[in-house]
Amino acid sequence: MTATGKSSETTASGAPRAGGRGTLAGRTVSRIGYGAMQLERNDRADAVAILRRVVELGVDHLDTAQFYGNGFVNSVIRAAIRGEDDVVIVSKVGADPDPDGPGPLRLAQRPEQLRASVENNLASLGLEQIPVVNLRRTDTGPGLRAEGDQVVPLDDQLAVMTALRDEGKIGAIGLSAVSVDTLRRALPAGIACVQNAYSLVARDDEKLLGLCLAEGVAWMPFFPLGGAFPGLPKVTEEPAVVAAAKSLGVTPSQIGLAWLLHHAPNVLLIPGTSNRRHLEENIAAGALDLDKEMLAELDAVPTRAGDIVLG
Template sequence: MKTRQLADGGPFVGAIGLGCMGMSWGYAESQRDDEQSVAVIRRAVEAGVSHLDTADAYGDGHNETLVGRALEGSTDGVVVATKVGIVVDDLATRTLSRDGSPQHIRESVEASLRRLRTETLDLYYLHRVDPAVPLEESWGQLTELVRAGKVRRLGLSEPTIDQAETAHRIHPVSAVQSELSLWTRDALAPGADMVRWCAEHGAAFVPFAPLGRGFLTGSFAKPAFEDGDFRATNPRFADGAFNANLRIVDAVRAVAARHGATPAQVAIAWTLAQGEHVIPIPGTKNPRYLAENVGAAALDLTVDDLADLDGVPAPVGSRF
């Protein structure tokens, strides 16, 4: 697989990573299969995927444990990113809160190290900025973890430009993770262009949900999600919005047909085309979809393809 650098001076990783969240929660949890997920993670690494993404909040620690088990304590050549700052108050109802306090960060890093079976975290994100805690305090504590050798690099998830600037003045931001796809382009918006900010500051931009939470694959004939699936209450998957948003999928299918590719591969390739510092992390727990996603790294979209994709209609419905 082609590689891309994870921040100036950072390691080179496969151009396409693997988001592991859905293996533990968020999507079709009745289909959770830890054995298959472990196999998918290992197969991904064999296929050149060397950037795995997890968080302590995903399944309230379950996802980190799963990734740690799959790697069996050996992460040579693999960058594992995890996150701190979102707290699961109630796993059954998915009630969440934020805690960016230095004490919480100190306690959480030790738990993440144990679950991931490692002595040092490759990339540690502040999952969300806690409005009750000055960012300088949260980022300062994370910086101390770097100095202590517990963390190699730091990142931010879904920050504003101002927040990224504040953090970067204290300690380099190696990566910013935000949603980016053909139907969510906030990170490219004028005045809030986080993709550009990352390029200008030597950071990687890591798009999550590059497949529009599965919608852009064109695999849904109609919205039918089990209770608890994030998409069951997502405005873009509601009946009226769903049908209107199929116009986006139609455009993606048209480009895919030109290349003998799948819509998923086109959607991922579009994110890759936003800059050499962009490293998407499509998630899957299915080995067939893993192979399909990895194949997107070899798809080169033309100028005409990109023009057609950039011209797709705006989605109906907010992203949350």
């Protein structure tokens, strides 16, 4: 039984854990979480309603950042998520909102910027401690690359992150957009999770995933269906995925998400959507049973995403 008195098979709300049980920063969580970035497309009332539905569907960890909607998404989470929901909030630092710039964000890699970003996240979320904070680096893509004073040694960044953890402002440290070498160097600091772009058609990080599995680090892929930017292949367009979806009477997106859950036991999904129907489809993907023959056909899909740099 958990501290809330509920079975480990259910969330604090009593709902079955979406996708089953996983582990994040020493806590039992649902294997399917929710990426909140797309909520910036919704008005506030609708965004709050979607988050309440997320909790009802057995999700108990959320991915967010202060730079999602320049604080809007964090403010919606603050309004929608209650203490009794027992939801693990995962935020990230390493970039800041840049509403007047050429893009929606700018890198903020220096130690003092990381600290300021944590403080901004705490304020907008209304928390005394953020359970998990990912350090978003620029080792791998797609994404921006650090230049000039934004090229900061990993040790300097980990020093401020561990200080923030010691101060109780963050509960655990994660990493995002990192290489195998970066994770190896960071492991002594205690790493709870890694977020990299990864999907059925973008498996360049297989060695990194294996290291996470060996070290008990949660693997939380973003862009789990590929195709987020021009030039990136889409999981949903793969013939093997389309055929599997037709066979099971589900959508290609559900097959792509289910494959990730079957691929490794430390995978925690954070698919995002601003649409209620898509949300429910994403959660339902956690119940799909892919047999050995279907998994073999999906595993045979080639990885070809490469390393696309944007901005």
